[in-house]
Amino acid sequence: MIQAEPRTPARLAVDGWAQESLNALEHDGLLRHLEPLESPQGPVVDVAGRRYINFSSNDYLGLAADLDVVAGARTAAIQHGFGSGASRLIVGDTTAHVSLEKALARAFGSETALLFNSGYQANLGVLGTLAGEGDVIFSDALNHASIVDGCRLSKARVVIYPHRDVAALKALLQQNPARRQLIVTDAVFSMDGDQAPLEALKALGVPLMVDEAHAIGVLGPTGGGLCEQLGVEVDVRVGTLGKSLGGFGAFALCSKPVRSWLINKARSLIFSTALPAAVCGAAEAALNAMTPQRRARLWRNIKQFSQGLARLGLTAHEDSAIFSVIQGRPERAVAASLALRERGILAKAIRPPTVPAGTSRLRFALSAAHTEEHLSVALHALEGLPR
Ligand SMILES: Cc1ncc(COP(=O)(O)O)c(C=O)c1O
Structure with missing residues (x-):
């Protein structure tokens, strides 16, 4: 193969725009960069030649590198090939997609399930189908960015209600x-x-x-999520395959008519190449590996970590596997994250726009795969941070 001469690219107008924007982000302490893992995903990961205890992955049940999950992907890839070739409505649909949807509906007690390519795309597709011009969506102030963007794209009017404030929401419903x-x-x-x-x-x-x-995989007697835990039936649930289920992709749990409506209207489903069958095979294996034992290990960890945080005078709870240690300014969160790295802990700094200004933080996500020692090391490292 002939090696191309490395060339110095001409500076383009957009390079100038990029630099200007990057300078502003850096000035505000908000510059982000990528850091590739050199190891599989897991409770311990290698980054830039160093090993860390990982608290930044949403792999709550420790399934991302599970060999049964990998085998599920392999089996499906051997049967269907890797690429899906087209959107599901064209020729991207396979028996692996259908089988996974049936398994998801069964596992999470829904009439039907419909796959999306990610949670981000699921929220865009579902919100844009359920609501449009002339409608009003009432959205919690701290909802995920994919919901925020789904609301915006839907063309419905969006009313943001204060976080978890049902009384305020009730008034807003009457006013709108x-x-x-x-x-x-x-x-x-x-x-x-x-x-x-x-x-x-x-x-x-x-x-x-x-x-x-x-919530799926974490809460509820069978890992069915918060709706299952509270026994609340809702119109549509969205779940991802990329967190507890250790893979990639997402799904909506809904009735048959809503599923058909989504298939006909959800632009993020209609206009995007289908998930590879291998991803579906992995997810189905992950559903089978979502055992009560894994959930019990996760909850043992949640309790231990929460008690440790409380001992340190930090915000503790037993609501989920996510814990935040607020730092305030972005620079402070980045400094705290770096200080933890020195002690072998990977807990990435979370800054605006992911969280509101003034609430930059260290976010800890626990996994069933963390050991007691992993948690003790993290708590000890947190104790050493400047307050
Ligand atoms: C609440 C919530 N919804 C949706 C998503 C998006 O899911 P995905 O990563 O599958 O796109 C995320 C996180 O990424 C999330 O935290």
Whole structure:
């Protein structure tokens, strides 16, 4: 093969725009960069030649590198090939997709399930189908960015209600009548780990969509999420395959008519190449590996970590596997994250726009695969941080 001469690219106008924007981000302490892992995903990972205890992955049940999950991907890839070739409505649909949807519906007690290529795309597709011009979506102030973007793209009017404030929401519902009203909330809020007041939201009598991304696999007697835990039935649930289920992709749990409506209307499903069958095979294996034993190990860890945080005078709870240690300014969060790295802990700094200004933080996500010692090392390292 002939080696191309390395060339110095001409500076383009967009390079100037990029530099200007990057300078502003750097000035505000908000510059981000990528850091590739050199090891499989897991409770311990290698980054840039160093080994860390990893608290930044949403792999709550430790399934991301599970060999049964990898085998599920392999079997499906051998049967179907890797690429899916087209969107599902063209020729990208396979028996692996259908089999996974049936398994998801069964596992999570829904009439049907419909796959999406990611949680981000699921929220875009579901919100854009359920609501449109002339409708009003009521969205919690701390909902995930994919819900925020789904609301924006839907063309519905969006009313943001104060975080978990059902009384304020009730007043807003009365003040904003519409052809259709829809409430949308995270089940477990992705950056604080607290739970939505689903029973009270449901009692408002307005259609309710719940994003169970951080609740499925973690909460509920069978890992079915917060709706299962509270026994609340809602109109549509969204779940991801990329967190507890250790893979990639997402799904909506809904009735048959809503599924057909989504297939006909959800642009993120219609206009995107289908998930590879291998991803479906992996997810089906992950569903089988989502055992009560793994959940019990995760909860043992949640309790240990929460008690440790409380001993340090830090915010503790037993609502989910997500814990935040607020630092305030972004620079402070980055410095704290680097200090933890020195002690072998990977807990990435989370800064705006992921969290509101003034609440930059260290976010700890626990896994069933963490050991007691991993948690003790992290708590000890946190104790050493400047307050
Ligand atoms: C609450 C919530 N919903 C949706 C998503 C997006 O899911 P995915 O990563 O599958 O796109 C995330 C996180 O990434 C999330 O935290």
